[in-house]
Amino acid sequence: MICLLAGPVAFGQTDSLRYIVRGTVTDASGGKPLGYVSVTLPGTNFATVTNQDGAFIIKSDQPARFVSFSLLGYKPQTVPADRDQLMHVSLTRGSFTLDPAQVVSADPLTLLLDAIYKINANGPSEAELFDCFYRETVQKRQRFIYISEAVTKMYKTPYRLSFTRDRAAVEKSRLLQSPRQSDTLAVKVLGGPTQAVDLDLVKLRTFILDQEDLENYRLEMLDPVMLDDRRQFVIRLIPAAEKDFALHNGLIYIDQESLAFSRIELSLDVSDPNKATHAMLISKPMDIRFRPKEMSLLLNYKREDGKSRLSYVRTVFRFNCDARRRLFNTEFTAIAEMVVTNRYTGEAVVPIDRKDAFRSSETLADKTRAYFDPDFWKAYNIIEPTESLENAIGRLKKSEGK
DSSP: EEEEEEOOOOOOOOOOOOEEEEEEEEEEEEEEEOEEEEOOTTTOOOOOOOOOOSSEEEESHHHHEEEEEEETTTTEEEEOOOOSEEEEEEOOBBBOOOOOGOOOOOOOOHHHHHHHHHHHHSSSSOOOOEEEEEEEEEEETTTTEEEEEEEEEEEEEOTSSSSSOEEEEEEEEEEEEEEEOGOOOOOEESSSHHHHHHHOHHHHOOOSSSSHHHHEEEEEEEEEEEEEEEEEEEEEEEOOSOOOOOOOEEEEETTTTTTEEEEEEEEESSSSSHHHHHHHHEOOTTTTEEEEEEEEEEEEEEEEEEEEEEEEEEEEEEEEETTTTTSEEEEEEEEEEEEEEEEGGGGGGGOOGGSSSSSSTOBGGGGGEEOTTTTTTTTSSOHHHOOOHHHHHHHHHHHHTT
């Protein structure tokens, strides 16, 4: 089975999230569902995102009075919570004008280096513990063949310290996979529940936030945009060097006032299949052909209490893969997403022991429970499944006789 690397261990669980708010978020002008909208409960640390259908569910340990919504390019909105009925929220596209004296003409490299220099100041100065929800799916053509989910704990040290003690461990997880022998393919690609630690580029200063790596790119300043009612610089990265490894195309969003990183979008250059394969693939059997089509990464950072923290990660792997004896390759799509659903500080912050943390040699499927308990996520904040995913779950349960 196609696997995204990492693996779970057991923690505890809580039954305190008894108050639930559900709803949908759409574009005010056309009614289109809006996916990946940040949904938070003001005055708490509880959060989630909408799915691709624009649907959300958010839970708390106390009755919610208001719910806040934000999305790049839209005006943020806070509305009264309705715990009795399905909420319907519409977001309006945001626009703003700059005074002629404020027109941005900064050199993008200088701006980016200034933002990198301010990472420590913009990041948390104390260790923090987070609850996260993680989901990964694999599709063979348009059909789901693998679905796994997990609630994880993530421990992060202050930004000024080494990341070596940053770890993640699973509190609860489940999976469902196709029983068809033809859907089995022993391929491993990058990813897994530890991506909230491994892919926090701002804290790690890796990839495009490493000064040496930046020399491989041409940078362009784009028009500023609004995010969470704050103006954002936008820098485009374009590969401009011939290296023995694949580079990325990307967009970087930087808060104009604080110079904190707000959002990073990267897409691997797959024009050279050999370089792209080396970047994406961990292992495969000798008789399997692997053809990379896409590897993209989205990182969202949320600013709270004057500090910027990773709030959402999404990776997409798309590739053709099949046995060499077959004439045609089959397209597979592996998507993983993680959202931070709660944050702890002070005495509640306890480091994750090394023996309880994920190991890079494991996959989420290695130790995960079956996927048939209807109240499995009753006490946790999750990303609401899309309608197509719910249908796929029903079909896979039926095929397994659940």
